Amino acid sequence: MARAATTTDAFNAVAEPRRRQILDLLAQGERPVNDLVGLLGLAQPQVSKHLRVLREVDLVRVRDEGRQRMYRLNAEPLKPLHDWLSRYEASWNKRFDLMDEVLEELKETEKDDDNDH
Amino acid sequence: MARAATTTDAFNAVAEPRRRQILDLLAQGERPVNDLVGLLGLAQPQVSKHLRVLREVDLVRVRDEGRQRMYRLNAEPLKPLHDWLSRYEASWNKRFDLMDEVLEELKETEKDDDNDH
């Protein structure tokens, strides 16, 4: 098997920095494709392709407005990611880190004088 | 160019479900590779390969213990992801009321120095 498709889920879709940029821009409000093209400094086809991926995982929604297509953010699919990450939040808190170090030291000490079995 | 390497950053590393599982397991404590092999139901080489990726983005640390290698979690590289996602938290909490005002302001500011139309 190859790597999972970028359209598999929000995790994969958002792994691409350009797509994160797009979401960041759309967080400020609806925008047509050409706006994004200008702001991202990318060629139009690549932007459209990124938008397609985001659409497929429902991170953006489209609305036709004349010959333009207005894209807007739909952040809901990001919630699962946030939830998953929140479970690790304690790990990077200082109190936890302190404890971690203590445990590490204990382990090291143990290794030194516990060479019997 | 092809897709960014899985070892580029935590975003890419964590896009793979198996690697998320591994982190979840290691969150409960240090474990040798064979433990993970059993728990994941994966072949040993694939587990080692996933662990290599996680090591390269510093999401896990290793410690030699006899002929075993004890892997442990280092969640810190996940913090940036969590931070990025937190900016969107309001979106799925339906708490647009407060945020809307900020967004409107941003839009106005942008209109001034942006050369659209």
Added chain:
DNA sequence: TTGACGTATTCCCTTATGGGTATATGATTG
């Protein structure tokens, strides 16, 4: 209608994935 504009799709190309399988490396025991 024609033509310009805004956007999407297609094709080419290089690169790397992740699983499977075989084998190499390292440490421990006898």
Added chain:
DNA sequence: CAATCATATACCCATAAGGGAATACGTCAA
């Protein structure tokens, strides 16, 4: 030393990525 356990690496393969460039499609203006 050899044999064995624990883990890492090397290969092969099918798949798809993301950028570049060309082109197709849909809408609006004249």
